[in-house]
Amino acid sequence: MSAAEEVEPGEIAEFRREVRAWVGANKPADPGWKLPQTFLEVESERQFEFLRAWQRKLFDAGYLGLDWPAEYGGQGDTLKRQRVVSQELNRARAPFLVNTIGLQWAGPTILAHGSEEQKRRYLRNILSAEEIWCQGFSEPGAGSDLASVQTRAEPAADGWLVTGHKVWTTLAHYSKWMILLARTDPTVGKYAGLSYFLFPMDAPGVTVQPLVKMTGEGGFNQVIFERAPMPSSALLGRLGEGWKIAMTTLTFERGAAEGSGGGQATSSAESVKRLVSLARRAHRDGRRAADDPVLRDRIAQLWIEEEALRIAALRMRVPALDSERPLALRLMNKLVYSEFNQRLAELGCEVLGPDAALWLGDPCAVDRAEWPRAYMNSFGMTIGGGTSEIQRNILGERVLGLPKSK
Amino acid sequence: MRTPIPVDFGFTDEHALLRQEARRFFAERVTMADVRKLADDPLGHDPGLWREMAELGWVGLVLPEAHGGAGLGHLHLALVLEEMGRRLVPSPLLATLWAGFALEAAGSEEQRRRFAPALAAGTLLGSLAICEPGGSWEPHDVAGTAEPSEGGFVLRGLKTHVLAGAAAGLVVAPFREPSGELALFAVELPAPGVSVAPEVSVDPTRRTARVAFDGARVAASARLPGDGFQALHATCVRAYAALAAEMVGGADSVLETTREYAVQRKQFDRSIGSFQGVKYPLVDLLIGVEMARSHAYGAAAALDADPAGAETWARMAKALASDVFATAVRKGVQLHGGYGFTWDCDLHFYFKRALWARGTLGDAAHHRRHLAADLIDGSGDPA
Numbered sequence: 001m002s003a004a005e006e007v008e009p010g011e012i013a014e015f016r017r018e019v020r021a022w023v024g025a026n027k028p029a030d031p032g033w034k035l036p037q038t039f040l041e042v043e044s045e046r047q048f049e050f051l052r053a054w055q056r057k058l059f060d061a062g063y064l065g066l067d068w069p070a071e072y073g074g075q076g077d078t079l080k081r082q083r084v085v086s087q088e089l090n091r092a093r094a095p096f097l098v099n100t101i102g103l104q105w106a107g108p109t110i111l112a113h114g115s116e117e118q119k120r121r122y123l124r125n126i127l128s129a130e131e132i133w134c135q136g137f138s139e140p141g142a143g144s145d146l147a148s149v150q151t152r153a154e155p156a157a158d159g160w161l162v163t164g165h166k167v168w169t170t171l172a173h174y175s176k177w178m179i180l181l182a183r184t185d186p187t188v189g190k191y192a193g194l195s196y197f198l199f200p201m202d203a204p205g206v207t208v209q210p211l212v213k214m215t216g217e218g219g220f221n222q223v224i225f226e227r228a229p230m231p232s233s234a235l236l237g238r239l240g241e242g243w244k245i246a247m248t249t250l251t252f253e254r255g256a257a258e259g260s261g262g263g264q265a266t267s268s269a270e271s272v273k274r275l276v277s278l279a280r281r282a283h284r285d286g287r288r289a290a291d292d293p294v295l296r297d298r299i300a301q302l303w304i305e306e307e308a309l310r311i312a313a314l315r316m317r318v319p320a321l322d323s324e325r326p327l328a329l330r331l332m333n334k335l336v337y338s339e340f341n342q343r344l345a346e347l348g349c350e351v352l353g354p355d356a357a358l359w360l361g362d363p364c365a366v367d368r369a370e371w372p373r374a375y376m377n378s379f380g381m382t383i384g385g386g387t388s389e390i391q392r393n394i395l396g397e398r399v400l401g402l403p404k405s406k
Numbered sequence: 407m408r409t410p411i412p413v414d415f416g417f418t419d420e421h422a423l424l425r426q427e428a429r430r431f432f433a434e435r436v437t438m439a440d441v442r443k444l445a446d447d448p449l450g451h452d453p454g455l456w457r458e459m460a461e462l463g464w465v466g467l468v469l470p471e472a473h474g475g476a477g478l479g480h481l482h483l484a485l486v487l488e489e490m491g492r493r494l495v496p497s498p499l500l501a502t503l504w505a506g507f508a509l510e511a512a513g514s515e516e517q518r519r520r521f522a523p524a525l526a527a528g529t530l531l532g533s534l535a536i537c538e539p540g541g542s543w544e545p546h547d548v549a550g551t552a553e554p555s556e557g558g559f560v561l562r563g564l565k566t567h568v569l570a571g572a573a574a575g576l577v578v579a580p581f582r583e584p585s586g587e588l589a590l591f592a593v594e595l596p597a598p599g600v601s602v603a604p605e606v607s608v609d610p611t612r613r614t615a616r617v618a619f620d621g622a623r624v625a626a627s628a629r630l631p632g633d634g635f636q637a638l639h640a641t642c643v644r645a646y647a648a649l650a651a652e653m654v655g656g657a658d659s660v661l662e663t664t665r666e667y668a669v670q671r672k673q674f675d676r677s678i679g680s681f682q683g684v685k686y687p688l689v690d691l692l693i694g695v696e697m698a699r700s701h702a703y704g705a706a707a708a709l710d711a712d713p714a715g716a717e718t719w720a721r722m723a724k725a726l727a728s729d730v731f732a733t734a735v736r737k738g739v740q741l742h743g744g745y746g747f748t749w750d751c752d753l754h755f756y757f758k759r760a761l762w763a764r765g766t767l768g769d770a771a772h773h774r775r776h777l778a779a780d781l782i783d784g785s786g787d788p789a
Contacts, residue, residue, distance in 0.1 A: 008413045009413075290782050299778060299782065300777040303781055304701070304777070307719075308698075308726065324658070328696055332696065335693070396688060396689045400688055402665070402679035403676065403680040
């Protein structure tokens with residue numbers, strides 16, 4: 001019974017009913033083996049192909065790229081109905097769409113900054129999951145301080161040669177393309193020396209090495225470039241515009257702007273409703289968790305916050321109700337969702353009491369250790385895409401007008 | 407059944423104009439110097455300002471046009487109250503609104519015609535007396551009694567924390583009848599058998615009183631015929647939303663004041679707002695204020711769409727506003743440093759307003775208890 005979706009214009013409501021029915025009928029059944037919870041841990045061919053087929057099915061049914069122009073494989077929908085599809089996928093707890101980086105970050109960035117040729121070349125295959133994308137932004141020495149990227153792109157005969165080291169490159173092992181932030185001019189300031197490329201991952205001189213997350217799962221990589229070539233057409237936007245374009249990508253990545261090709265980055269977005277159902281089943285301190293007054297209070301608090309997020313999403317669409325601080329709700333989106341999900345998953349572990357300590361493989365682990373897994377995975381969202389601390393700096397400086405922290 | 411919140415909140419250009427007008431009006435008419443003066447004033451509000459507000463139609467904003475009101479909605483009201491909260495306007499508006507809600511919910515056409523136009527015109531100050539020495543604001547917990555006698559009723563019970571109790575000419579209060587059912591009574595003050603003792607409120611911009619009904623005899627016509635429990639419940643739901651909107655304005659003002667101070671105040675040769683130890687609490691407060699504002703607007707929009715299903719939203723709005731306002735004043739005083747601890751700094755008025763408001767009509771923990779019962783047990787009754 002959510003606040004948000006129910007009273008809306010007839011054509012949206014009708015579309016929602018249609019999507020809900022389609023997802024209900026077509027959502028893949030539980031395969032009986034472990035699916036990843038998020039796009040950070042796709043570690044086997046079997047998982048990858050399962051997820052890719054699901055995205056393809058959704059695309060073939062016409063539910064991806066609704067808001068993207070028709071000439072690039074989208075549908076040029078003026079009603080902005082893509083978010084309805086995403087909400088319904090979430091609601092149905094459907095598997096996430098494996099080409100998350102293409103759909104949500106690379107695609108909208110190419111739409112905003114790409115040449116006509118680039119838009120025609122890349123966008124459709126993002127939607128159909130024919131070509132998977134990864135992101136080459138972070139480096140061992142450039143995390144929160146992203147502009148200190150050291151990976152170099154040096155001019156060569158027909159383009160550039162890339163040398164450097166990128167980390168946290170989710171899905172790199174299945175990717176055909178990478179959005180790459182690289183230094184093209186070491187002699188100018190750290191921001192001005194960066195350019196943005198669409199890099200072919202099958203180039204020689206590229207090594208993808210798996211990194212293992214705290215859950216023990218892979219899917220999350222590092223990429224080493226040793227004079228890896230890319231053509232001159234790989235440049236997105238103009239030389240030296242890399243920082244500006246990377247900020248566009250981050251704006252999409254943080255959900256601060258609309259424009260996604262569709263989907264969500266996790267399949268198992270937990271909800272207060274699921275927490276309540278867990279609390280009714282779980283026992284701790286010799287009684288039902290749902291009867292513990294302290295837990296009840298904390299569940300109610302999270303319910304208030306969950307609904308606040310839903311109402312805020314509506315408020316963003318009524319500019320006059322958002323006029324005090326026009327950027328605030330958009331810029332806080334990533335921070336509040338990721339921290340909310342983290343606290344929700346953590347409270348799920350508390351609700352489980354001693355059973356929260358049972359991990360994958362134990363026959364008594366509740367729901368395949370979903371809650372402790374979700375709690376650990378939640379840090380991917382509070383750290384990736386700009387840490388919560390960086391988000392607080394951005395809000396403090398851009399919304400509250402506080403001076404920069406040194 | 408919960409009322410879905412309309413996707414556009416029912417917001418119109420008319421709302422935007424009203425907000426603009428209210429913001430300008432209160433900015434011009436109520437300065438902190440005025441608030442300080444009224445804090446020491448025996449009456450506690452400015453009758454001239456009150457008349458102007460009544461003339462603007464704001465006192466009777468949500469009363470029906472047939473009864474002298476403007477017939478507007480809760481979102482209109484929320485926007486005006488938010489502006490009043492921002493400036494800590496000392497005013498009998500909330501109390502008069504609450505009395506009007508109760509009258510509308512349970513009053514006969516005749517009773518409503520008798521009192522509502524005077525409430526809307528600002529010539530009759532209203533008040534709603536719910537809380538008793540047990541400290542509960544829930545209709546369930548009302549213990550005061552009404553006994554039929556000689557064609558009228560005898561009312562007994564002590565009502566505490568009655569907002570504008572001493573200034574009010576009309577108090578609406580629930581009492582339990584011999585059947586155990588609640589009934590609402592509209593009692594004109596002063597009345598024999600009713601003694602009104604002003605409380606010393608921590609918040610000098612609010613006037614509250616203890617109203618003792620010591621066997622007060624009232625006429626049968628004082629009893630409002632509507633179902634007392636349902637009517638009081640509906641009244642409380644509207645009152646939570648109204649108070650929450652005012653609290654959001656207060657919290658927002660504290661955020662803004664503290665933000666400005668953090669930019670201006672220099673230590674170690676730089677604005678203290680550049681230190682993350684100052685910046686992060688302000689950002690967390692920003693998030694809290696915006697979330698509370700979303701809930702305040704959401705509750706108001708739900709009340710406008712269908713009040714029967716608005717309880718959840720109103721409780722959420724009051725709970726979150728209570729926590730956020732409390733956090734705002736705590737952080738506000740702390741981040742202002744030594745100055746924040748002084749009488750000269752205006753923050754202490756907000757601090758005291760937050761102390762008053764958080765406990766009035768039930769604090770955050772109280773509302774979460776009811777929300778948990780609704781969510782987990784599927785009933786409105788807390789375990």
